[in-house]
Amino acid sequence: MVTSRYLKSGSGNRKQLYRYVKYIATREGSAPIPNTNEHAPASKKQQELIFSLLKDFPDGKELFEYEDYQKNPTIKNASALISEILDRNMDRLTSRKNYVSYLANRPGAVKFGKHGLFSQSDEPVELEKTAKEIAAHGGNVWTHVVSLRRDSAQAMGYDNLKAWRDLVKRQIANIAKSQKIEMKNLRWYAAFHDKKTNPHAHIIVYSANEREGFLTNRGIEKIRSGFANDIYQDELHHLYQRQTNLRNLLKKESSEFMRRLVNDIAGNAFEDTELIKLVGKLNDQLKSVTGKKVYGYLKPEVKQTVNAIFEALAENDSIQKMYKLWREMEQQKHDVYSSAKLQFPTLVDNKEFKSVKNMIVQTVLDMNSPVIDIEIEEPELTEKTDNDDITDIPPMFDNDNMADGDFTWNDKNAVTSDTYKTPKSRYYLKWSNEYKEACRIIYDKSSKPEDFKKAEQILISESEKGNLLAIHDLGKLYSTDKLGEKNDEKSFSFYREALHAFTVIEPNADSVFPYEPRYEGQNMKSADMRSYVWYRIGKMHCYGLGTEQNYEKAFEWFLKSAQEGNKFSQYSLANLYYYGNGAEKNLKEAFGWYMRSAKQGQPYASYAVAQMYSKGEYVEHDEKTAQEYYNQALSGFLKLEADGQADDNLFYKIGAMYKNGLGTEADMNKAIGYFKRSAELNNKNGLYEYGKALLLGDKDIPKAMDCLEKAIRLGNLNAKRFLALEYISGEHIEQDIDKGIEMLTECADFSDPLSCFLLGRIYFKGEFVNRDLSRAEKYLLMADKDSGYACYYLGKLYQEEEKYDIDKAVEWLEKAVNYDEIKAYASYSLAKILLEDNKYHDTQKAIKLLELSAEENNWASFLLGRL
Numbered sequence: 001m002v003t004s005r006y007l008k009s010g011s012g013n014r015k016q017l018y019r020y021v022k023y024i025a026t027r028e029g030s031a032p033i034p035n036t037n038e039h040a041p042a043s044k045k046q047q048e049l050i051f052s053l054l055k056d057f058p059d060g061k062e063l064f065e066y067e068d069y070q071k072n073p074t075i076k077n078a079s080a081l082i083s084e085i086l087d088r089n090m091d092r093l094t095s096r097k098n099y100v101s102y103l104a105n106r107p108g109a110v111k112f113g114k115h116g117l118f119s120q121s122d123e124p125v126e127l128e129k130t131a132k133e134i135a136a137h138g139g140n141v142w143t144h145v146v147s148l149r150r151d152s153a154q155a156m157g158y159d160n161l162k163a164w165r166d167l168v169k170r171q172i173a174n175i176a177k178s179q180k181i182e183m184k185n186l187r188w189y190a191a192f193h194d195k196k197t198n199p200h201a202h203i204i205v206y207s208a209n210e211r212e213g214f215l216t217n218r219g220i221e222k223i224r225s226g227f228a229n230d231i232y233q234d235e236l237h238h239l240y241q242r243q244t245n246l247r248n249l250l251k252k253e254s255s256e257f258m259r260r261l262v263n264d265i266a267g268n269a270f271e272d273t274e275l276i277k278l279v280g281k282l283n284d285q286l287k288s289v290t291g292k293k294v295y296g297y298l299k300p301e302v303k304q305t306v307n308a309i310f311e312a313l314a315e316n317d318s319i320q321k322m323y324k325l326w327r328e329m330e331q332q333k334h335d336v337y338s339s340a341k342l343q344f345p346t347l348v349d350n351k352e353f354k355s356v357k358n359m360i361v362q363t364v365l366d367m368n369s370p371v372i373d374i375e376i377e378e379p380e381l382t383e384k385t386d387n388d389d390i391t392d393i394p395p396m397f398d399n400d401n402m403a404d405g406d407f408t409w410n411d412k413n414a415v416t417s418d419t420y421k422t423p424k425s426r427y428y429l430k431w432s433n434e435y436k437e438a439c440r441i442i443y444d445k446s447s448k449p450e451d452f453k454k455a456e457q458i459l460i461s462e463s464e465k466g467n468l469l470a471i472h473d474l475g476k477l478y479s480t481d482k483l484g485e486k487n488d489e490k491s492f493s494f495y496r497e498a499l500h501a502f503t504v505i506e507p508n509a510d511s512v513f514p515y516e517p518r519y520e521g522q523n524m525k526s527a528d529m530r531s532y533v534w535y536r537i538g539k540m541h542c543y544g545l546g547t548e549q550n551y552e553k554a555f556e557w558f559l560k561s562a563q564e565g566n567k568f569s570q571y572s573l574a575n576l577y578y579y580g581n582g583a584e585k586n587l588k589e590a591f592g593w594y595m596r597s598a599k600q601g602q603p604y605a606s607y608a609v610a611q612m613y614s615k616g617e618y619v620e621h622d623e624k625t626a627q628e629y630y631n632q633a634l635s636g637f638l639k640l641e642a643d644g645q646a647d648d649n650l651f652y653k654i655g656a657m658y659k660n661g662l663g664t665e666a667d668m669n670k671a672i673g674y675f676k677r678s679a680e681l682n683n684k685n686g687l688y689e690y691g692k693a694l695l696l697g698d699k700d701i702p703k704a705m706d707c708l709e710k711a712i713r714l715g716n717l718n719a720k721r722f723l724a725l726e727y728i729s730g731e732h733i734e735q736d737i738d739k740g741i742e743m744l745t746e747c748a749d750f751s752d753p754l755s756c757f758l759l760g761r762i763y764f765k766g767e768f769v770n771r772d773l774s775r776a777e778k779y780l781l782m783a784d785k786d787s788g789y790a791c792y793y794l795g796k797l798y799q800e801e802e803k804y805d806i807d808k809a810v811e812w813l814e815k816a817v818n819y820d821e822i823k824a825y826a827s828y829s830l831a832k833i834l835l836e837d838n839k840y841h842d843t844q845k846a847i848k849l850l851e852l853s854a855e856e857n858n859w860a861s862f863l864l865g866r867l
Contacts, residue, residue, distance in 0.1 A: 003059060003088060003144070003145045003147075004142060004143070004144045004145075004215060004220045004223055004224075038074065038075055038076040039074050039075075040074060040075050041073060041074060041075070042069075042073045042074060042075055043075060046075065046079070047073075047078070049082055050069070050078060050081060050082060053085045054085075057085055057088075057089050059088075060081070060084075060085040060088070063081065063084055063085065063088070063147075064149055064197070064198055065077065065080045065081040065083075065084045065085075068080065068081070069081045087193075088145055110160075110161040110191075110192045110193070110194050113125075114127070115127050116191040116192065116193075117130065117190070117191050118165055118189070118191070118192075119189050119190070120169060120172070125189060134189075134204065134206070137206055137210065138210045139206060139207060139209070139210030139211065139213070140206065140213055140214070141204060141205070141206040142204070142205045142206065142213075142215055143204055143205075144202075144203040144205065145200055145201070145202055145203070146167075146168075146200060146201045146203070146227050147198045147199070147200035148198060148231070149197070150197055150198060150199065153198075153199045156231055158199060158231065159194075159199060161192050161194075164192040164199070164201045165190070165192065167201070167227070167230060167231065168190050168201055168203060170230055170702075170703075171223075171226050171227055171230060171702070172186070172188060173702040173706075174222065174223065174226035174701065174702040175203070175205055175223055175226075177222075177702065178215070178220075178222040178226075179205060179207075179213050179215050179219055180214055181205070181207045181212055181213040182207075182209075182212065185207045185208040185209045185212055186205070186208075187205070187206050187207065188204060188206075189204045190202060190203040222701075225699065226700075226701070226702065229698060229699050229700050230700065249322060250319060250322040250323060250326065250353065253316070253319055253322065254310075254313050254319060254353075254356045257313055257316060257319070258309075258313065258359060258363045274312075275309070275312050278305060278312065279309065281305050282302070282305045282306060282309065282360075282361075282364045283364050285301070285302045285305060286302070286364060289302065293361060293365060294361065295354065295357040295358050295361055298361070303357075306360050307348050307357070309360050310347070310348045310356060310357060311346075311348050313356070313360075314346070314347045314348060319347070323347045327342075330344070425466075425504055426466040427466045427468050427501040427504050427505055428466050428467060428468070428505070429468055429469060429505060429509075429512055429514055429529065429533070430467055430469070430513065430514055430515070430516070431469065431514055431515055431516070432462065432467060432516055433516055434458050434461065434462055435458075435459070435462050435467060435469055435470050435473075437455075437458060438455040438456075438458040438459045438462070438470070438473070439455075439473070440644070441454060441455040442455050442473075442477065443644065443645070443646075449482075449483070449484070452477070452482040452483055455477070456474070456477060456483060458470075459473055459474050459477065460474065463494075468498055468501035468502060468505070471494055471497050471498045472494070472495065472498035474490075474494040475490075475491045475492070475493075475494035475495035475498055475545065475546065476491075477491075478490040478491035478494065479491040481682070492546060495540065495545040495547075496546035496547065498540070498545075499537065499545070499546040499547055500546075502533055502536050502537050502540070505533065506530070506533050506534070506537065509528070509529045509530040509532075509533040510528045510529075510530050511526040511528070512526055512528075512529040513526050513527070514529060530561075530564065531560075531566040531569065532561070532566060534557045534561035534564075534566070534569065535557070535558065535561040535566050535568050535569040535572070537557045538553075538554045538555075538556070538558040538561060538569060538572065539568075539572065541553040541554040542554035542572065542576075550582075551576060551581040552582045553582075554572075554576065554582055555573070555581075555582035555583050557569075558572045558573040558576065559573055562593060562596075565600075567596075567597045567600035567601070567602040567605070568597075568602065570594075570596045570597035570600070570602070570605070571593070571594065571597040571602050571604055571605045573593050574589075574590045574591075574594040574597065574605070574608065575590075575608075577589040577590035577593065578590035578608075587612075587617055587618035588618055590612075590618070591609070591612055591617075591618045591619065594608045594612070595609060598632065602636070603632065603633045603634075603637050603639075603640065604633070606629045606630075606632040606633035606636060607629070607630065607633035607653075609629045610625075610626045610627070610628075610629035610630040610632075610633060610662070610663070611626070613625045613626035613629065614626040627663060628663075629663075630657065630662040630663030630664075631663035632663070633657075633662075633663060634654070634657050634662070634664055635663075637650055637653060637657075638654065641654070648677075648678045648681035648682065648686060649683060649685075651674045651675075651683070651686060652674070652683050652685045652686040652689070654674045655670075655671045655672070655673070655674030655675040655678060655686065655689060656671070656685075656689075658670040658671035658674065659671035659675075668693075672689075672693045672697075674686075675689040675690040675693060678690070679691070679707055682710065682714070684710075684714035684715060684716040684719070685711075685716060685718075687708070687711035687714070687716070687719070688707070688711040688716045688718055688719040688722070690707050691703075691704045691705070691706075691708035691711060691719065692708070692719075692722060694707065695708070695732050695733070696732065699732070701732070705733070708722070708723050709723075717747055717750065720746070720747050721743075721744065721747045721752065721754065721758070723740075723743065724739075724740045724741075724743035724744040724747065724755075725740065725744070725758070726740070727739045727740030727743065728741065728744070728762075737768045740768075741759075741762075741768070741769060744758060744759050744762075745759060748779055748782065751782070753782075753783050753784030753787065753790075754783075754784070756779045756780070756782040756783040756784075756790075757780065757783035757784070757787060757789055757790050757793075759775075759779045760775075760777075760778070760779035760782075760783060760790070760793065761780075761793055763779065764776035764780070764793055764796070764797055773800055773802050773803050774803075776793075776797055777794075777797055777803060780793050780797065781794070787819075788815075788816045788818070788819025788820075788821055788822035788823070788826065789819075789821070789822055791812045791813070791815040791816035791819070791822075791826070792812070792813065792816040792822045792825060792826050792829070794808070794812040795809050795812035795813035795826065795829060796809075797809075798812065799833075806833070806837055806840070809833065810830065810840060813826050813829055813830040814830065817830060817849070823852070823853065824852075824855075825853070827849040827850065827852050827853040828849070828850065828853055830846075830849055831845075831846040831850050831853075832846075834846035834849070
């Protein structure tokens, strides 16, 4: 339970308030109640005081104690209720200064130092100074009380100061946003009261800017929701998902019911004369509408007709049952933070189902012509993630830093060396124990800044001895923010030295002692590490590490290494062939090298082979074989994880495979778990996916926004596009259409095809912005021409009066017909032109197009019946 309000300084009926204050000092039940008496009926004085308290503080009826008192009005429960109402309203009974002292020192306050008051910092709060500061504050001050029943608190682990303090700190950003206070101006203090029946926290909030901040009912609801979603995260996650599915099913059922209704009316097979009259009336009304034919823009009398039709749909038994279940779930969510019973509007008046009204309008509009002008259902477009490319192993994290067991000793690489012939050089290559310890620290997800400092010192020590692996990894370390801010200059300097060192040892890399002895006195043999050194040199040229990027040089080194059987080089060489970097694009060579690498157990190569089978590139499309290779890849990735070689990119990749069911059954819970681990390591893709899951599933808005905004700062275009659409729709966050359009335009201007399409569609439909066909044309033409959706909308656009060009319309629709995802709708639109336009009139061709799309498009089937 959460209660929130403005903190006044002891205002109101002074006489009545004095009576309550006096009670606090002498109240019945302040001393332990004898066991023989506690279950007796509440005394007359208690009943009178409760009546008076509820009259002055009616929100007391939302307390857990009130529920208990209602069920069983005993002396014990009456005392608990009186005590809790007074405790919750102490801010109204005394001055601000005294209230702060009360929170800090009252019985049950768990001390954080000398008293119970705490804030963001771990430093003790100066009670007297804080109390005076709040008392003297000229602006608004608010209080919030977060309370749990004892059994719930214990079950959830909220039975100690640390858990409550962490909870409050997690929710402070949400409180600030809900109260319209900038975080830099926010001041807050809290205290945890470990009450026997209901542990709770009091929070005081205000802004350093006295003119800033206000709290609306909507803001209070957001604060309540934030705490509830945090405390009951697991329970609410499943409830939200079930409710979303149910809402979508209800909308779908209404839509199908309406479509059947129109078809039955058209075929004179519908007997409900009243509903027929309503549909006919709406049809006539819509013909006279000159503006946007969307529910929100219609005149009141037209809205009335739409509502009447909706009411008729809502009488359907199936829809009634679904709405009843939806209401029950909504109440369950509300029960988490309040005992009040919600008053639900009728289905027709519920804003959650407003889209059904627009569906009714569109369906009736479609009746105006025997050739029905439909709008396609919103397409579920596939967004391209940064890891969709085959060559998706980032330059710094491709698991090439082999541990002891990663290099296979055999007669081919074990050589006898005349050490006196080995040229002296300060550089050497060795997986020394010290180097491996530094790597362990760096890749341990629990490592803290001080641990990374320790790893840095180890690597510096090793690099000074000449270990080129340490020199290289210092370049890698300084390119990240593990030590604070990135240091690109230092990073490049160490990479440059590492490249030089690899080049120096390369001529003698056929005789290297790369490992520590496994036991004292072990007779060590040298190893032929040429293919590995060639690979590392090739990789540095490929990614421009310590030098300018040069694919041609990378190709030469990868080819030498790959021909010697190095699986990393085989994979990297395949990437160059696949994309035509450093060599002419050659899918045959790419596939061959991917296969060689995959056979040696390189999981990324198996993933690449799977993608080529899935896309039908060079080989025939074969989903079964693709899934087999995806499964090999996933097994390899999971082994890397088990061996402690997983990084942020690998966690993201595994999450994406579980999300999309690649090589395994789709499992969103596992996917989100891996996305979370990736996000914790600041991976831009992991941050995006985890942030999206938090927003859409867990409804943890502050945490979700933090992840998404981090992803955007790291350059994730998908996150920026997603957040732009959320601002535009206002479905999960506070709507800000201008900000959303600005962000989406930035994505589009950055040549993001999907953003171009979405922006073009928004301007075409006039959704959220004024309709602008010139901008629609501009962005749709910028959209990916390999997308059937862009082609379809361009075909629609050139049928509009302002941009009318029937030749272009036919050209784009004929292109769209070739894409499976849009074929049913593009065929229908093209068939309309063939039936209506004199220049392109061709009834037989139109019928063939309609027959092709009739199975997926009910309207095509409907039109075929009319023809």
